[in-house]
Amino acid sequence: MTDTEQPASNREGIPAATIIIFRNAPAGGPPEVLMTVRSREMTFAGGMAVFPGGRVDPEDFELGEKVARDSGGAIASDEAAHQIAAVRETLEETGLALGLAGDIDAAKAAEARAMLMREGALAPVLDAFGWRLDLAQITPFARWFPKNEKIVRVYDTRFYLADLGTGAVDVSIDESENTHLFWTTAQGALDAADRGEIKLIFPTRRNLERLALFASFAEAKAQAEAIPVRTIMPRVEERDGRPMLTILEDAGYPVTAEVLDDVARG
Template sequence: MTDRQVPLKPAATVLLVRDHVKINDKIEVFMVVRHHQIDFASGALVFPGGKVDDGDMDAALIDFLPESERRDDPLRAFKIASIRESFEEANILLARNRQTGRLVTHERLDALADKYRMPLQNGELPILDMVRAENLELATDLLGHFAHWITPAHMPKRFDTHFFIAEAPPHQLAAHDGEESVDSVWIGPNEVLTDADKGIYTVIFPTRMNVEVLSRFDSSKDAVAHAHGTDTFTVLPEMEVTDDGKFLLIPEEAGYSVTRRRIDEIMDK
């Protein structure tokens, strides 16, 4: 047995939110059900996201960002990855027409999706090729930094994941890709928690914790503004072994409702 830690893989995920009053919720978030053959969180209800690609780190992309976003930013590649992944997995593209300064329309989104969505997902071209050819600006300024989770050291696969949040463009229609994700839903945060407890959905622990935080907001605008206006605490859960079992510990400073949870209970969610 070796004590060497598994290397971290940079990853990004995005909470696309909109206002929609339901019985117990005032906002909805777009979530996808991952394919059962995916090697991480297979079959789970998750936010769109994935690993940061080499192409997301290309310095040439700086010229295709808003001027306010061109300063040094350690989160730049994560933001770009979250926009790319939301396009690939949710058919939502947070990008502007550089001529008009407006977010891409639904009609143009359809054309872009037909041409670029699958090649991007298959790694056949980097996102730089698309934004350069289509004269687009990636709207990283719309993304609020919602959370930052690092997979515990004892896990066989480890991710350094940044969660972002943005209001979904009202004129774009979200849809899962049918490849990495096999279903999708606009769903309220409290609805997610209720359905997870009923066994309708599988929701992994970090997703559940961030859904709980999202449930505290009364509007999508408030949720995004809060993310823009507050610092994000890095969560690196630690494992505690006692006579009563194994527990995962979450720092209290992170602001989640749970600071200690039995690992077998987490695995059941």
């Protein structure tokens, strides 16, 4: 995601996609997820720990239209574009080739990542390496649109799940937007935030609390498939004389309200 885009209206938001990447914990126990710490120089969520992702680019929408046509209506072009953006941003920010199929190994993934950084679009990379999209690897999980008339740059972000299984792969930062990549359990990330070791914005904290419910990727995927994705637009409500930032209570989240003064903003 770059910070050079033009601000969108609060009615529309800036389309974005992020991916929650699971792997089996090396020593057993709850699965781990991949998180990245954004550069403090970034306007949005600078210095915050988030999941890999970014803005949906015009080239993603263009490729999404082709995918939708080829699918015979199985996937809408807008949804395809968001999933493509999640795939592209994952390769760009972490070096992981998720949502892709073909002759893929670590060396080719590194070459593809370098080409993606030069080209700025995924389609030329697919053509050059003879790869194809495999969006079945990605599961829709959530959609957050923290609409606020006081905020100029507002992202309308779709969250996806993906699984690495054993996770025996190397990841590395992109050296521009991110300063650190790390694997952690969802509860481990929440505990680290409580100790002041990392900082979390409101949507990330709520998603980590939801992820902490699951003992495996299979459990997370099953819940995601059972609960239709609805757009979550946090709102302020007065409860017991205190302003609370609240979300939908039937979207799968165990915590649906937080004292407004305690909310971290990116």
